[in-house]
Amino acid sequence: MDRALALHLGVIAALGLAYFVLPAYHAGNLARIMVLAIYAMGFNLAFGYTGLLSLGHALFFGAGMYGLALSMQHFGAPTLPALLIALVASALVAAVVGALALRTKGVAFMIVTLMFAQAGYLTALYFSAWTRGEEGFVLPQALRRFAGFDLSSAAGRYFAALLLFALTLLLIGAIVRAPFGRALIAIRENEPRATMLGYDVQRLKWFAIIVSGTISGLAGATYALLFGYAGASFAAVPYSILPLLYVLLGGAGTTLGPLVGTAFMIYLFDLSSSLTDAYMLIAGVVLVLLTMFLPQGMLGTLRKRALPWLP
């Protein structure tokens, strides 16, 4: 077994143990961090590995969230079918948006993805008879079960989050070392060169967006399932920006950077808001300092300075 896989399995094992060691409050935080880290890992595949800066990933997160929550709420779908519906919904949305947005590049791509996400958000508001708009709705607790486990309990929530986090991490770890992932990195590094080596750059970018969007949708669905709530604010602009911050802080183009960045951000907000009402100010200053001194993020800097093998 190689170092990268060993590291991933070690992190997963450590997260499993953490539930038994940490106080309940922090275990609850960690469950949320793992779900949002799935989102960040999905975003990272497009941004960190392929070099596609999307500002519209909340659309995919929201597609997954509503795919699961609406099918549970209105059709009484059990967990597994609802989760599958969520994955199909986010994959389809990513396929369509990707096909259109990838006709643009750079700043135009950012704006087009942002606009698509905004359209998705407004759609959720428009159909508020079903979605209850910003206010959202609470999922029936009786449906939030899987194979006999209660996913609304602390343990059920934690280990469901861990399972999906682990699967996503191992999937991403495999993708970035497979020919597909290495081709994505080639596109990020030098797109014209990748084309002139015979890579179908447009198609590869489209696949990257679909996989990235589907993983983001998985995160949205998991969030609704484990925390029992779906609302339009999860499809709004801030939820497109958050994964970007998580990934930049943790290290774009590293497999574990999304987890590190998400944990750091959530605890930064958590700790600074316990100190002062002006917690956004503290958080903002810390973020500015980090991007000034660690422009490649925490794990990106670690990889550059000390551990070149870091996946």
Place this chain on the structure above:
Amino acid sequence: MAALGAAGAPAILQTRGLTKTYAGVQANVDVDFDLPTGQIRALIGPNGAGKSTFVGMLCGRIPATRGTVMFDNKDISRLPAHRRIRLGIAYTFQITSVFTGLSVRENVALAAHRAGGTEATVTEVLARVGLSDRADQPAGDLSYGHQRILEIAMGLAQKPRLFILDEPTQGLAESEVAEFKALIRGLSGTTILLIEHNMSVVMETAQFITVLNHGAILAEGTPEQIRANPHVQAAYLGTEDA
């Protein structure tokens, strides 16, 4: 029926009426070009003669205004660049273009794997161009000369049937140019189209030369014929044509 090139061997590459117009300025006008299989051909001409535009249209980086490109008797005029590369064309950029953030080995591997090569191909190509001991360095840390060599190595790793090199020796030191000449001469079986300014490279490697001037073919012939051609001398020296 196989099309026959100028030298009698079947042509691996043919263009007919290939033309590129940039906002009314004609970079290439009705170029009819035949490259026989296995030949090492140099494409020369004064600055602005349209050499890079011409090879750009061959490999699909630059869309032609009109005209056809045939590769291996197949019309590839409408294929996007990556599809042309997959047919067996390799192209090295005039301005060095490698994956600077990736290791030297990964650069060559990206080229080899796309073309169906293995790790053995990568190791062999690295040894052949003398980059084996730098395989794990980031390509961006290599000297300019070594980056040019890496660019050529990426082309070799594709095991192309047609290898297009756009000014490969530009900016190389004398010793590196000598190594390059040996490398090219050692590539038996690969058809090579070489844009080159360095006349010693042209005269020592090319079997046949095409001279472009003002976007059109001015002359074609063996190195001796080209050297003796008064029109070519005039184009290069800027004197009135004899």
